[in-house]
Amino acid sequence: MSKKNSKPAQPTSSKPAAPKPKEKAPVFKTVTENRKAKFQYEILDSMECGIILHGSEVKSLRNGKCSIEEAYGRLQNGELWLVNCEIDEYRQATFWNHPTKRTRKLLLHKQELLKFAGRSKERGLTLVPLRVYFTERGIAKCVMGLCKGKKLHDKRETLKKKDSQRDIERAMRGKRTGR
Numbered sequence: 001m002s003k004k005n006s007k008p009a010q011p012t013s014s015k016p017a018a019p020k021p022k023e024k025a026p027v028f029k030t031v032t033e034n035r036k037a038k039f040q041y042e043i044l045d046s047m048e049c050g051i052i053l054h055g056s057e058v059k060s061l062r063n064g065k066c067s068i069e070e071a072y073g074r075l076q077n078g079e080l081w082l083v084n085c086e087i088d089e090y091r092q093a094t095f096w097n098h099p100t101k102r103t104r105k106l107l108l109h110k111q112e113l114l115k116f117a118g119r120s121k122e123r124g125l126t127l128v129p130l131r132v133y134f135t136e137r138g139i140a141k142c143v144m145g146l147c148k149g150k151k152l153h154d155k156r157e158t159l160k161k162k163d164s165q166r167d168i169e170r171a172m173r174g175k176r177t178g179r
Helices: 035-040 055-062 091-096 110-120 152-177
Strands: 029-033 041-051 072-076 079-083 104-107 125-134 140-149
Touching: 035 041, 035 125, 035 140, 035 152, 041 110, 041 125, 055 091, 055 125, 072 110, 079 110, 110 125, 110 140
Parallel strands: none
Antiparallel strands: 029 125, 041 104, 041 140, 072 079, 072 125, 079 104, 125 140
């Protein structure tokens, strides 16, 4: 007669399972940010786009030589273009340099472009670049915002809110330290 093992199988180690390592947050290297846009426009929506660049433009961006304050987005023939963005020449590129203010094509999925384009054609809305950065893989990206221009009284209201928020934070800091 053979005996059957009536005990249930138990795990060999009595240690609890090791916690899974936390995923690292994506690391971005910001090249430039359009801080004036937050003041001058009410940002309704934003979308991340890829940028088509030449070799010397990438080198210049890595050095932080970019200005998007006067730039805007334009829809043309079913494509999105970044107009008036100034990327300075890369000095070591000699005669292979790029024009500083050429229009650059932005890359979006077709569905995103149709959604974004339909809303941008409404009266009073414009496409403004908010930020240019490199991803952890080294790919240049641009965050385009769908914006509506603020009136003068809206800008004043924004300043009042910032001042009152700063006063509240200052009072809270003073209260914590016991002054």
